Amino acid sequence: MREPAFWWHPPGLASGLLAPAAALCHRIAAARMRRPGRTLPVPVVCIGNLTVGGAGKTPTAIAVARLIQGAGLRPVFLTRGYKGRLAGPLTVDPGAAAADVGDEPLLLARTATTILSRDRSAGADAALAARAGVIVMDDGLQNPSLAKTVALVVVDGRRGIGNGRVLPAGPLRLGLDAQLDRAHAVLVIGPPSDLALPVVDAARRRGLPIFSGRLLPEPAAVAALREQRLLAYAGIADPAKFFATLASAGLAPVRTAHFPDHHAFTAAEAARLIADAAADGLRLVTTEKDASRLQGDPALAALAAASATLPVALVLDDPAGLRRFLAGRTGLRL
Numbered sequence: 001m002r003e004p005a006f007w008w009h010p011p012g013l014a015s016g017l018l019a020p021a022a023a024l025c026h027r028i029a030a031a032r033m034r035r036p037g038r039t040l041p042v043p044v045v046c047i048g049n050l051t052v053g054g055a056g057k058t059p060t061a062i063a064v065a066r067l068i069q070g071a072g073l074r075p076v077f078l079t080r081g082y083k084g085r086l087a088g089p090l091t092v093d094p095g096a097a098a099a100d101v102g103d104e105p106l107l108l109a110r111t112a113t114t115i116l117s118r119d120r121s122a123g124a125d126a127a128l129a130a131r132a133g134v135i136v137m138d139d140g141l142q143n144p145s146l147a148k149t150v151a152l153v154v155v156d157g158r159r160g161i162g163n164g165r166v167l168p169a170g171p172l173r174l175g176l177d178a179q180l181d182r183a184h185a186v187l188v189i190g191p192p193s194d195l196a197l198p199v200v201d202a203a204r205r206r207g208l209p210i211f212s213g214r215l216l217p218e219p220a221a222v223a224a225l226r227e228q229r230l231l232a233y234a235g236i237a238d239p240a241k242f243f244a245t246l247a248s249a250g251l252a253p254v255r256t257a258h259f260p261d262h263h264a265f266t267a268a269e270a271a272r273l274i275a276d277a278a279a280d281g282l283r284l285v286t287t288e289k290d291a292s293r294l295q296g297d298p299a300l301a302a303l304a305a306a307s308a309t310l311p312v313a314l315v316l317d318d319p320a321g322l323r324r325f326l327a328g329r330t331g332l333r334l
Contacts, residue, residue, distance in 0.1 A: 048141025053237030076132035097296025160195030235263030270303035
């Protein structure tokens, strides 16, 4: 399902009509979020976001885990495996099928041990059994099961919080204030637009640290695609961001194809993408997340083989500042 376009524009008739439903969703979610969570014997670093859809949580979780690894500590990711068939708890095999575990766990598992569990408390037990020195939660800000040592809220600088309304009237999971009351810091990825400034202003009023960074493509991948005519496709929350990343790297695609977030490609869609690229002499390129969803499905093997990927990584503007903040919150020597 595609997110409504009106979420990312000033409030209008559609969001107004949905306001009563949004108020009910906020009350339910806020009451749940206030429940006390279980305290663990190791730090829990939660990488969350305020809205549905991608803000950059997974690249941020990976960057935080690598920072922890650089200090000689053992991070273990905890994820619920959104859109995956399996409930867990289980340790994610990087070679697993995305249909079983979801796309984000496959990306996380390339960096560190990753536990998938719909039940966060049971997943935490599995992470402790895997000798976690730090548990890094990819998502879960609104889940009250575990007490968070650090709750780092990630905000997409371009899309921000959209119209500022709560689901289904807007993209917020619940009201901005209720969520920031549970946050310890904010990370804005990309230059903040007017849609992100309400978060920045609210964080400043609370005295929350505000960090910034950018998602940059891997230079080797950019070099490999240079001078090629591209058909870019993406099934992520904001495909336009991927296409803009290509363009900013000098790889403006000739054609693009948009799919819904976490889209499960069909054999027919795969065949059509391959045929469209061949007809115009184009090279297929997609995101790492989309490529991971092609994994483990024989019907999609040809599309996987024909598609280049453009990996991106989070580059922090003040990595030392984030390291000091995490050390101060967790008591770890980072």
